[in-house]
Amino acid sequence: MTTDELLRDALRTDAERDPAPAPAAAGWDGVRTRGAQIRRRRRGAQGAVALVSILAVAAGVLALAGTFAGGGGGTRRGVVATPPGGVSDQIVVDRGDRIEVISATDGHVLRTLVSGIDSNPGGVSVTPDGTAVVYTRKSPAPRCGTELVEQPLDGGAERVIVGHSWNPLVSPDGQWVAYVTDDSCESGRPSAGAFLGLTGLRTGLNYRPYEQELGDHPAKLDLLAWSPDSTRLVYDEQRSFPDGSDQKTFEFSEPPLAKGAAQQEITVAGPVGGAAFLSDDRLVVSRGNGRRYEVLVTDFVSGRALRSRYAADGPTPSALALDPSGRRLLVTEPDGTLLVQEGVSDPRPIAHGAHGAAWLPAAKSTASSLTTPAVVGLSQADATQILTQLGFSVTILYTPGPTSVDANRVVSQQSIAPGSSVPPGTVVAITVGPIAVNASP
Amino acid sequence: MMTTVGGTPDSDGSTAGLADVYATHYAVLVGLARLLLDERGLAEEVVQEAFARTYAAWPRLRTPDDPLPYVRRAVVNLARGGLRRRMVARRAVGPRAAAAPSAESGALAGERRREVAAAVRALPRRQRECVVLRYFLDCSTAETADALGVSEGTVKQHLHRALGTLAVALGEDADEDAGRDVEEKA
Numbered sequence: 001m002t003t004d005e006l007l008r009d010a011l012r013t014d015a016e017r018d019p020a021p022a023p024a025a026a027g028w029d030g031v032r033t034r035g036a037q038i039r040r041r042r043r044g045a046q047g048a049v050a051l052v053s054i055l056a057v058a059a060g061v062l063a064l065a066g067t068f069a070g071g072g073g074g075t076r077r078g079v080v081a082t083p084p085g086g087v088s089d090q091i092v093v094d095r096g097d098r099i100e101v102i103s104a105t106d107g108h109v110l111r112t113l114v115s116g117i118d119s120n121p122g123g124v125s126v127t128p129d130g131t132a133v134v135y136t137r138k139s140p141a142p143r144c145g146t147e148l149v150e151q152p153l154d155g156g157a158e159r160v161i162v163g164h165s166w167n168p169l170v171s172p173d174g175q176w177v178a179y180v181t182d183d184s185c186e187s188g189r190p191s192a193g194a195f196l197g198l199t200g201l202r203t204g205l206n207y208r209p210y211e212q213e214l215g216d217h218p219a220k221l222d223l224l225a226w227s228p229d230s231t232r233l234v235y236d237e238q239r240s241f242p243d244g245s246d247q248k249t250f251e252f253s254e255p256p257l258a259k260g261a262a263q264q265e266i267t268v269a270g271p272v273g274g275a276a277f278l279s280d281d282r283l284v285v286s287r288g289n290g291r292r293y294e295v296l297v298t299d300f301v302s303g304r305a306l307r308s309r310y311a312a313d314g315p316t317p318s319a320l321a322l323d324p325s326g327r328r329l330l331v332t333e334p335d336g337t338l339l340v341q342e343g344v345s346d347p348r349p350i351a352h353g354a355h356g357a358a359w360l361p362a363a364k365s366t367a368s369s370l371t372t373p374a375v376v377g378l379s380q381a382d383a384t385q386i387l388t389q390l391g392f393s394v395t396i397l398y399t400p401g402p403t404s405v406d407a408n409r410v411v412s413q414q415s416i417a418p419g420s421s422v423p424p425g426t427v428v429a430i431t432v433g434p435i436a437v438n439a440s441p
Numbered sequence: 442m443m444t445t446v447g448g449t450p451d452s453d454g455s456t457a458g459l460a461d462v463y464a465t466h467y468a469v470l471v472g473l474a475r476l477l478l479d480e481r482g483l484a485e486e487v488v489q490e491a492f493a494r495t496y497a498a499w500p501r502l503r504t505p506d507d508p509l510p511y512v513r514r515a516v517v518n519l520a521r522g523g524l525r526r527r528m529v530a531r532r533a534v535g536p537r538a539a540a541a542p543s544a545e546s547g548a549l550a551g552e553r554r555r556e557v558a559a560a561v562r563a564l565p566r567r568q569r570e571c572v573v574l575r576y577f578l579d580c581s582t583a584e585t586a587d588a589l590g591v592s593e594g595t596v597k598q599h600l601h602r603a604l605g606t607l608a609v610a611l612g613e614d615a616d617e618d619a620g621r622d623v624e625e626k627a
Contacts, residue, residue, distance in 0.1 A: 003604065004576070010557035011577040015472035028463055030489060032456075035496030299498065304514070304590070 091330060092133050093338065094124040094356040099135050099151070101360060104328070104340055107350030114151055114158075121146065122355040123167040127174050127201070130361035134161065134168045134177055144185035148177065150201070153360075162199045162206060167222060170201065173230040177201055180222070181208075196235060222318060224275040225283070234275050234283065273316035278326050284309065286331070288316035295320070295331065295341075310347055323359045332357050456499055459508050463492055466509060469578070470516050476573045477520040479562055484520075491515035513578075513588045517570060560610040568603035571596055 089104045098115040102108060118138040125134045132152045139147040144164040151158045161168075161177060164185040169178045181197045199206045224234045273286040273293065286295045293316040295309040309329065319332035331339040331347060338354040341347035467488060474484035495502070495512050502511060561572055567589070574585040575596075586593045 003608070006553070006557055007561070007572065007576040007607075008579075010554040011476060011561065011573060012472075013551075013554045014558035014561075015476050015577060027467070027489065028460055031463060031492040031496050034490070034493035035499075038494060038497035304511075 088130065088360055090360040091338070091340075091350075092124055092126055092358050092360050093351060093354045094119050094122050094135060095353055096120065096122065096355045099124060099133060101153075102351055104330075104350065104359075107338070113153065119146070119355060121166045123169075123179075124356045124358055125168045125170040125177065126358045126360050127170050128172050128361060129174060133358075134170055136166045136168060139163055148179055148199075161201070161204075162197065165197060169224075169226060169233075171226045171230040172228055175200060175202070175230065178226070178233055196233070224320075225277045227277050234277070273318040274320035274331075276320040276322040276329070278322065282306065284320055284322065284329065286317045286320060288314075290315055293317065295329070309344065310341060312347070319356055321358055324361060328359075330357055330359060456496060458506060459492070459496060459499065459512075462509050462512060466512070467492075470512065473513070473573060473578055474516050474520050476561070476577055477517070477570065487519045488516055491519050494519075510584065510587055513574075513580075513584075514590065517574075517588050521566070556611060557607070560607050563610065564603050564606060567591075568599045568606065571599040572603050572607075575600060 090110060091102050091104050092113070093100050093102055096119055097117060099113045099117070099119075101110045101113060103110060113133060114135065114137075117135075119136050120138070121136065123136050126132070127134070130153070132150050134148055134150050136146045137149055139145055146166045147163045148161040148165050148168050149158050150161050162179065162181075165179040165181040167180045170176070171178065176198050179197050179199070180194050182194045195208050197206065197208050222235060226233055273288065275283050275285045277283060278297070283298050284295060285298050286293055288294060292311065292313050294311040295317075297306045297309060298304060299306055315334040317331045317333045319330075321330040322328070323330070327343055329341040329347070331341065332354050333339065336353045336355065337349050338351040338357055339347040340350050470488045470491070471481075471484050474487045475481055478484050478487065491512050494515050495508055498511070499505065499508075502508060504511070561569060564572065570589055571585055574580040574588055575582075578584075580588065582593045582596050586596045589596065
């Protein structure tokens, strides 16, 4: 018997030690039920994006209404607000020795949040409501590397979230910050691997979802992206195999907040650098060979490449970030060049010397004069102001408390008469039906 | 204003093809998962989940007329997560003691099969996947590469290394015939 034959024989015998039963009809029903459940979850995330799109249209309608209300001429009136956690045109950049806010349009520095730090190995993340930045800085205890610090954007006092950690990533629901850490601080010895850590941003609760070392070498673990629903976390691990090969793979946990929960691994072919989640279980990833890289949209279930966003010369970027609309992509190249790609356009460099970057969501809804249609999401006061200014009915979706724009969380949908006040709570969306387009103030 | 996005797979297109694959390939896919995981219960869970995820992804499947490669790839990907958990569990409890051979399984052929299967289980993950896909599922190099999301050259490289490792582990010189299929099926 040849080795090939022996292998076939051995594997088939091994697999058939107790043969798998033929699938029962109930098994297929289970597939359908579970499949439908997965789709519902995806639909929830897609719904959020769809709602944002609707709101963008509504903003355009409001712009038109504002023009009507202004009686024409060059002055446009109306109220446009960016929703908490919605799209803004600002980016937070880790420069290694300072944290800055820059314009996403031309990269000019708007303000410096923190200076005089050593952020290496770095990483910066922003809370989804856009009120605070979480960054890495060198710890006072030399052995303990870096610590994570939360800095409010309004200039409030900083606070240390957790010691000896780096690569922070705040969850989209704002409940958790995930990071990389290891045991070297506690043990006083170099650590053989790295751990994924989670800390509740408000509760301060720390824990490691997996009591195992993930990287084969310290710092060989990068957190890449949270899923939009905050239930999954993609990370990138480098593992060394006995045959001497190194492999970098994506893994994600589902959900990461439950100890011992299912953990799955997705491998994307090729040396992969960074990743960012789209809303429907697709991932935008970068991969390359050290000389040229490509940014691709991939299917998260199979890891299969679906389409290319762009390709460029140079080492593979390890940091990608999508804005809440999923349209604008922020790419940090290894040499510190910061690129912004809008849709399928060519990416344009906007800054250099970046160690990491994140989109800065709008911190609060702010009324302003309308220049371009924008996503609308309003506070109670703003919504009331609109109802006062505009002379027609609008539909308001609101929730009882601060939340993100998420179709699944809207608890009430009402038409509210002009001039009336908005019920207490944070209004997350305002839509104007076709009647508004033709309405006269 | 609520917006409905998408629909059930059945409303987007019939999943009868997937149901057929489920009926005809379930057992062999459980066998594949079992060889990757070495645990029957987990293997069945993995295959069930792989079908569920394929069902959920049905409207955007590029080859709905041939969903098997997608399911196969999902099984491999899901099995990797299961394997990780098992490795952690093994690290915690230490290596398992070998089961005492029964009188029947003491036969030379059975013993040899067990040695080979154990040697395959000891291979690095990627090599093990290549060997199982090639020799258990009889996948071609292209099919193996597709299931693993790697190039055909990488598959050949892993198979070559795996067969060399197996030959050493089994106390043999590399069989001249070993890996012949690698060339023949490519």
